[in-house]
Amino acid sequence: MKPKKLIRSAITEKLKEGEWETITDQDELNKLYAIKIREELAEVQASEHKDIFEFVDLIQVVFSFAKQNGFTHEELSNAMTAKSLDKGQFGRLALNNLNPSNPSNKLYFEDVF
Structure with missing residues (x-):
């Protein structure tokens, strides 16, 4: 299967028929968004x-x-406010004693930089 890349809606005006498609499968869409975030x-x-x-x-x-x-957008904004009030905000603080057994820390033990 050929790779696919999420694009902005206005880009379709510059493309030929068959060069783009609407993704209807949610799992496929979620995977494409995960890749797009990395991009x-x-x-x-x-x-x-x-x-x-x-x-x-x-x-x-x-x-x-x-x-x-x-x-x-409103739900996201409200959730961000609530989480900030409950747990604070991200800034320059970094935890330096990570537990490698914690699944949420897995990425920090990979060579990504």
Whole structure:
């Protein structure tokens, strides 16, 4: 099967018939969004974190991903506020005694950088 890449809706106007399709399978869509998030994060990193539009792309993809899974912008905003009030916000703090047995820490033990 040929690889597929999520695109913005306006891009279809520049493409020929058959060069794009609507994804109807939710599992496939979720996989494509996971790849798209990695792509957009790589573009943020390639810009050395200096291109605001690369951050915007990443944020838009994340919000679209959530929308395609049934969450509204308002629900996301409310959940972000609630989580920030409950657990605080991300900044410059980093945990330095990670438990390798914790599944949520798995990524930190991979050679990703």
